[in-house]
Amino acid sequence: MTLEPQQLDAQDPSHQEAREWLGRIQASELTAASRAEFEQWLQASPAHRSAFERAHAVWSLIGHSDQIETWVNEVDGSRAAAPDARSSRWQPLLTTRRIAIGAAVAASAALFLSMLRFGPPPAEPQRFASGIAETKTVPLADGTVLTLAGSSEVKVAFTDKKRSVELVQGSVFFDVAAKADWPMTVTAADTHVHVTGTAFGVRYGSRDVRVAVTEGKVLVTGAADFASQSVALVAGEQATADLRGTILARGQANIEAELAWIKGRFVYDGARLVDVIDDVNRYRLKKIELDGERVRDLKITTSFGAAQIDQFVSGLPLAYPVNVSETLDKTVVSARR
Amino acid sequence: MSERQHINKIVRSIAGRRPDRAPDHPATDWRKRFIDDLYRSHRRDLCVLLRRMFGSGPPEPEDLVQGAFQKFSELDNIDHIENPRAFLAKIAVNMGLKSIHRIRYARRYISEHLGNPEAELEEIDPERIYQGRQQLGALDQAMTRLTVKQREIVVRTRLKGETYARISQTCGWSEADICRQLNRALEILADAIDPVDRSGKSG
Structure with missing residues (x-):
C-alpha cells in the first residue's frame, strides 16, 4: 500500500512540530523551560532532528531569494492601503522632564528627557528598545524612568494591580516611582525583581542576570521556587542569578563599575x-x-x-x-x- | 557632537566610511567600474528598502548598504550572480538581521543544536546560491501560492526579524494564529522545495 503525503504527515507529526519549534525559536522569546523542552524533543528521535533540519533549510533559503524586495514591497503596500487603527491609539505628548539618575552613579548628573507618554495604560505590552551604541531614556506613565544601555530591550505592561517590566536583552537602570500599593516586578530570564519604589540596575548577560541596587531595597526571586529563591537586597548590594533563576551569589556591588555605561x-x-x-x-x-x-x-x-x-x-x-x-x-x- | 552623531561615528568606523562612490577593493578596472555603476544605480533604492524594513537605525540603512557593497566588492565569485541588485539586498538584509540580538542568539542556538556552523552564519554566498538555484526557483513559485497573510507573516518573521508579539501588535492577529499560519506556510514551501523527502524516500 502506498500512502499519500498527507497520510504520512498525519502518522508522523515530526514535521509539524519541527516547524512550530523553528517559528518559536526565531520569532519569540523562549524561556529556559521552553529551551529545555525543545532540546528534549530534538534528542528524542532522529526523525525529529531530520524534520527540524528540513524546516531550517527552508527558513535559510527564504533569505537567499532574489524576490526579497518584491515580497517586502507587497507587504508594505498592502499595509499602506489598509492602515491599522492600532497605530493611532496612542497620542504621545512631547514634553521635557529633568531627572537625576541614581545618586551613587551620577549624583551631579541630570538627564533631560523627552517623549513623556500620557494616557491610559495599554492592554498589550509596550516595547522599548535602544539601538547599537545608543543609551536611551524612557519615561513611563507612572513616573518611572528607564535608562537603556545600547542594544537593550524591555516590554512594559501595567494593570490596575501591578506594573510588569520584562527585560528582553541588555542592561537597564530602573528609577522606579514609589507606589506602595502598585508593586513593580522586573523579569529577566527566570529572575524576578520585586519593588515598590527604588533605583537599581539589571544586566541580562549571555550566562547570568545581575541586579545591583543604588537606592532603597528590592526582593530578587527565581521563577522555580519563590520561597527558597528569594534574596532581599539593599542599596549597595548586588545578586547574580543564572538564566534559570537560581541565585548564585550576593554581596557588595561595585555600583560605579556596574552602571558606568550610563556615562x-x-x-x-x-x-x-x-x-x-x-x-x-x-x-x-x-x-x-x-x-x-x-x-x-x-x-x-x-x-x-x-x-x-x-x-x-x-x-x-x-x-x-x-x-x-x-x-x-x-x-x-x-x-x- | 551630539550623542547620535557620536554613535553613528562608531558605527561607521566599523561598517566603513560612507563615500560618494563604491568602496575601494583590489579588483580589476572593469570590475571596479561595474561595482561603481551598481552603487550609483541602486544605493538609494536599497536604502529605502532597508529603512522600511529596519527603521532609521542605528545601524543606519546607509551603513548597511555600504557594508553590503563592501562585502560584494570582496567576493571572489561574482560571475554566478544573475541579479546583483537582489544579491546586494540579500546581503544588506542579512546584515540588518544580524544587528538584532535575538536573531543572533536564535542562529547561534540552532547552530549549536544542529552541530552545523553554517546555520549560525547563514551567509550569503554566490556559489551556494547558484548551486541551490533550482530550489530557489521552486521556493519563489511556492511563495506565490501562499495567501497574502501567510506571505506577510513569512516576510515579517524571516526577513524583518519580527516576533509573533510584535506582529500581533501591528496586524491585530492572535499569536496562536500567526504561529499556525507560519507553520502552514513553511509546510507549503518545504513541499515545493523538497517533495521527495516528505514521503520518506530521501534523507
Missing part, C-alpha cells in the same frame, strides 16, 4: 571576558566572538569609553594570552597558541 564608559574589575564582550557587542555593529572556554573566562580589569572599544579590542593581545583576528563580518578573539 558612556565600561569599567571592569576582575570581570570575565565573556561579560565584557557581551557589553561591548551592544555598542558594536561588527560583533566580537570568543573562541574557546579559556578565553571566555579570562579575568579582565580595565576601563575605557565607548569611543575606545576598538582600541580595547586591538590591545587585548598586549595584556592577555590571546590573538585577535578580523574577518569581514566579525572580530574573533582566540587563545594564543
Whole structure:
C-alpha cells in the first residue's frame, strides 16, 4: 500500500512540530523551560532532528531569494492601503522632564528627557528598545524612568494591580516611582525583581542576570521556587542569578563599575571576558566572538569609553594570552597558541 | 557632537566610511567600474528598502548598504550572480538581521543544536546560491501560492526579524494564529522545495 503525503504527515507529526519549534525559536522569546523542552524533543528521535533540519533549510533559503524586495514591497503596500487603527491609539505628548539618575552613579548628573507618554495604560505590552551604541531614556506613565544601555530591550505592561517590566536583552537602570500599593516586578530570564519604589540596575548577560541596587531595597526571586529563591537586597548590594533563576551569589556591588555605561564608559574589575564582550557587542555593529572556554573566562580589569572599544579590542593581545583576528563580518578573539 | 552623531561615528568606523562612490577593493578596472555603476544605480533604492524594513537605525540603512557593497566588492565569485541588485539586498538584509540580538542568539542556538556552523552564519554566498538555484526557483513559485497573510507573516518573521508579539501588535492577529499560519506556510514551501523527502524516500 502506498500512502499519500498527507497520510504520512498525519502518522508522523515530526514535521509539524519541527516547524512550530523553528517559528518559536526565531520569532519569540523562549524561556529556559521552553529551551529545555525543545532540546528534549530534538534528542528524542532522529526523525525529529531530520524534520527540524528540513524546516531550517527552508527558513535559510527564504533569505537567499532574489524576490526579497518584491515580497517586502507587497507587504508594505498592502499595509499602506489598509492602515491599522492600532497605530493611532496612542497620542504621545512631547514634553521635557529633568531627572537625576541614581545618586551613587551620577549624583551631579541630570538627564533631560523627552517623549513623556500620557494616557491610559495599554492592554498589550509596550516595547522599548535602544539601538547599537545608543543609551536611551524612557519615561513611563507612572513616573518611572528607564535608562537603556545600547542594544537593550524591555516590554512594559501595567494593570490596575501591578506594573510588569520584562527585560528582553541588555542592561537597564530602573528609577522606579514609589507606589506602595502598585508593586513593580522586573523579569529577566527566570529572575524576578520585586519593588515598590527604588533605583537599581539589571544586566541580562549571555550566562547570568545581575541586579545591583543604588537606592532603597528590592526582593530578587527565581521563577522555580519563590520561597527558597528569594534574596532581599539593599542599596549597595548586588545578586547574580543564572538564566534559570537560581541565585548564585550576593554581596557588595561595585555600583560605579556596574552602571558606568550610563556615562558612556565600561569599567571592569576582575570581570570575565565573556561579560565584557557581551557589553561591548551592544555598542558594536561588527560583533566580537570568543573562541574557546579559556578565553571566555579570562579575568579582565580595565576601563575605557565607548569611543575606545576598538582600541580595547586591538590591545587585548598586549595584556592577555590571546590573538585577535578580523574577518569581514566579525572580530574573533582566540587563545594564543 | 551630539550623542547620535557620536554613535553613528562608531558605527561607521566599523561598517566603513560612507563615500560618494563604491568602496575601494583590489579588483580589476572593469570590475571596479561595474561595482561603481551598481552603487550609483541602486544605493538609494536599497536604502529605502532597508529603512522600511529596519527603521532609521542605528545601524543606519546607509551603513548597511555600504557594508553590503563592501562585502560584494570582496567576493571572489561574482560571475554566478544573475541579479546583483537582489544579491546586494540579500546581503544588506542579512546584515540588518544580524544587528538584532535575538536573531543572533536564535542562529547561534540552532547552530549549536544542529552541530552545523553554517546555520549560525547563514551567509550569503554566490556559489551556494547558484548551486541551490533550482530550489530557489521552486521556493519563489511556492511563495506565490501562499495567501497574502501567510506571505506577510513569512516576510515579517524571516526577513524583518519580527516576533509573533510584535506582529500581533501591528496586524491585530492572535499569536496562536500567526504561529499556525507560519507553520502552514513553511509546510507549503518545504513541499515545493523538497517533495521527495516528505514521503520518506530521501534523507
